[in-house]
Amino acid sequence: AIQMTQSPSSLSASVGDRVTITCRASQDIRNDLGWYQQKPGKAPKLLIYAASSLPGGVPSRFSGSRSGTDFTLTISSLQPEDFATYYCLQDYNFPFTFGPGTKVDLK
Amino acid sequence: QVQLVESGGGVVQPGRSLRLSCAASGFTPGSHAMHWVRQAPGKGLEWVAVISDDGSDKYYADSVKGRFTISSDSSKNTLLLQMNSLRAEDTAVYYCARDRALHDYDAIDHWGQGTLVSVSS
Numbered sequence: 427a428i429q430m431t432q433s434p435s436s437l438s439a440s441v442g443d444r445v446t447i448t449c450r451a452s453q454d455i456r457n458d459l460g461w462y463q464q465k466p467g468k469a470p471k472l473l474i475y476a477a478s479s480l481p482g483g484v485p486s487r488f489s490g491s492r493s494g495t496d497f498t499l500t501i502s503s504l505q506p507e508d509f510a511t512y513y514c515l516q517d518y519n520f521p522f523t524f525g526p527g528t529k530v531d532l533k
Numbered sequence: 534q535v536q537l538v539e540s541g542g543g544v545v546q547p548g549r550s551l552r553l554s555c556a557a558s559g560f561t562p563g564s565h566a567m568h569w570v571r572q573a574p575g576k577g578l579e580w581v582a583v584i585s586d587d588g589s590d591k592y593y594a595d596s597v598k599g600r601f602t603i604s605s606d607s608s609k610n611t612l613l614l615q616m617n618s619l620r621a622e623d624t625a626v627y628y629c630a631r632d633r634a635l636h637d638y639d640a641i642d643h644w645g646q647g648t649l650v651s652v653s654s
Contacts, residue, residue: 427595469647470628470644517638
């Protein structure tokens, strides 16, 4: 199975900060990676698919990029509603695998 | 709009069985692959299983292979997860989720609210 590592595991930031989260795949997964946001007690929400595409309704402050097997989620200006845990998910092959998550909290 | 509503969770003893259901609405039955994803208390997300749009292909996480069976009734737009030989480590919130792609596999774009399964003696 493809292993996904994610860094950092947690970070503290302020409203307005630029935040970057990275996922690394254990092998080439092309652009087959999504990013998800989860708030406590809630289901995850899709933020980015195909490494860099935004679904409708997702604010443009969220962006994704890829360099080889490294994938990055960037929040350009952190908003109060963005404090949450973020996960990556490779959908290149089965079994799909999630990264361990990055918790973003208030500094 | 797309709605996914899980049911069937509860407390069950180790070694016993449980069946989860997910009622889907707001999209054409049989048009999207469907997934189960779980989350143990205080832990991260774990992908569990997927069934293709036509029900012909099924894939499982190694942790549940041979014990869990995913199935669907496209006429009722219902997704099922039969869980046998349950273990304490299967305790989690189980989410029903829809694949984004039409007749393919891609990201997961819609999620249910989850149903809690607790395996305990």
